[in-house]
Amino acid sequence: MKQNKIHYRMVITILAIYIAIIAGTIRSYDKTAPIHPTMQSLINGTWAEQTENYLQEHIGFHDVLFRIKSNTDLFIGEKMVQGVYITDDMLLEKLYSDDIPAPSESAEPVNEFYEDTGIPTYFILVPSASEIYRTKLPANAINAEQKNRIQQIYMETVNGIHCVDAYNILSSLKDNYIYYRTDTRWTCCGAYYVYQSAIQKMGFTPVSFQKYVISHMSTEFRGNLYEKTLYHEVRADVLDRYRNESGAQITSVIAYDANGQAENRGNRLYDTSALTTNNQYQYYLGKPCQKLVIRTNIDNGKKLLVYKDSFADCVIPFLVHHYHEICIINLEQTGMDFTTSADTAGYTHALFLCSMSNWENLIQ
């Protein structure tokens, strides 16, 4: 009799878990997720894969379950969650050393661009926070090296391409708030110092730090590393806006999507509506688009072409004070194909600004 009772209890326990999980999954059902089957996707297995991925991300009580797992992992001694090292005051992305392209391969796209167009070209590869803050990583942590690799890529560039050594600038400012604690990207502060050095090479005088009025647009920013780990113990980040009242005024911002469809964003660079969403980082340049053209009231006739990943988003507001027009190509959407993405005629300068890890991923 007693045995029977245990059997009933076992079935009821599992059943209760099922009901809770399934109810939770139905409640958080996301209509926009691409799990509607088509004949093609049913046959070639993509639908099955999508359903599995959907369930993995949207299963009922996802966050609770996730925290149970990550906290147990951390408890038993693992110092990493989903490829992110957890330290006391920062989340640091793990850098992998497999499938790294050769330096000459990494430099080739920029070389080709310069040789084809002849536009004075500037090249900035930004190291990851886990390279700058190597000492903060857990003991014996395995992390690929970036400093020398960046140097090697710079060495492979042809004469005439100006490379900016972001590593040295940033590592000398290590003690400042130059990288977000919960995001892979750098802060406006980190970006400013690299901008300062780059813009001098481009022949302008940088706007001095004192001229900027800094306002905290959000003090509750949790970035992509938080999304990956859901680790709450690291303090939330601050999103800053650097305002230079005496600087240039933006006259128009036009975004183009992959089909060349234009969207007029008025004369506002910042997207305040992003601050209320999950993706607060989009505050800087708005929704990612393939091409963004910014015009200012500066009448020097100078035009800048920027090839960038999301690292550059917070650099652009500094650059607008020097150019009449800035055309920004999002490499994350176009890939390494420079010829079709923009007409290069008439530009004074070209700037390649990308994080080292993104750049190498894109090369592959």
Added chain:
Amino acid sequence: MYLSSFTFIVLILPVMLSAYYLIPVKWKNGFLLCCSILVYGWGNPFRLLYPLACIFYDYGIGLLLERMQKRKRLSVAILAFSALVQIASMTMLRAMVQGRTGFLFPFGIAVYMLQGLGYLIGIYRRRHMASVKFVNVALYVFMFPIVYAGPLITYLEYEEQLSKRPCNIIQLSSGLELFVRGLAEKVILADTFGYIFRELRQTGQMSMLTAWLTTLSFSMYIYFELLGYSEMARGLGKCFGFQFPKNFSHPFFTSSITAFLQSWNITLLLWFQTNFRYFLFSRFEKKWQKYGFLILTWALIGAWYGIEIQFMLWGICMGILLSIEQIAGLDRLFMEENARKKRYVFGLIYTAILQQFSFVLLFADNLTEAGAIWKSMLSFGNGIADQTGFYFFTSYIALLLLGLYVATDLFQNITERISVTPIGQKLAECKPLVHGLLFLFCLASMLYGERMTELWLKI
């Protein structure tokens, strides 16, 4: 679809189980076959082509063999021919699968090939009749939980269960219990060990610590992967009223290679013993023939695991070690009951070391790599420990100990002794709660981390 996927556990399993318990008895077998087809062909119906062809083939040849029973020579010829066709097609498919993932290629080919072949040999040996019911053959060859990693069963045991099996709350509860345990072994232990193994293997020059950790994590990975899937299969089988045999019985921490192999993939060994030995073993009387045959059997078992030459080599090594142990009587010498403590401990160490060395063959890409790892395991050439080894050692020592605890029967005695005390009985009442929590933790573990599936493309 893998049994350890959300799609199966959250979507399919609850619907399947409730439907199974609601439909009338006479539909149950047909329903199970439909489930098997659904689970196997999920996301890619083309994958079903080969197994379905196999089932029709086995069914037809089975009936033919039954008819030809009086003509001994002809039936031997038919059997040999059909075995050849199956083995050749399996080898071909496996060679095609190599290096590719998923699409048309079926997995678990080796498992249902053996099941089908066992069925035919059984008819030839007149251990059972050929089944006229197609569903029975189809379900025997191709029932979904066992397609992945066994356990293999004989048709004789199975046929009885097909016509009559219990279907009640006790079956369901103990089935779920087993399933949850199997799932935990797969997603908590196997996947993590698989991850450690893969990370460690990328280290170019291995230090001694790293080399040992690599083989240890691989052996834990492959053990828990196979064990997890076998246990899940047994659990699901129980939910459906079947009684499948155990496939593993604590193969680590044994005192001889013989004992290790007897508790490793038991049903596979049993299959080879009953079906393969029958033809050849009785004809061998001389000692060297016997041992030669033993080595041959193990070479085939090795080849069953995978198409690469190292698998067969692993089998041959195991066969040789077994022969040596049997000739020298080592297995009995080291047995716990017979041996004095010192001898027993020596046996344990000797087996553990040989085990680890042999596992290198199963994961190395080629013999040169295996040689390099063996060298690192034995010499200080690349240092005693390096950063990678040290990091994983400190990060996963707790898990490694847990894995060793589950994999050995070291503490079996303690648990058994506790279970008869009043406290133990009280604890037994908490079983549902413990398994519920374990199930939740399994779901949590599936949210991120590695899903190791490479092994399934090989088997």
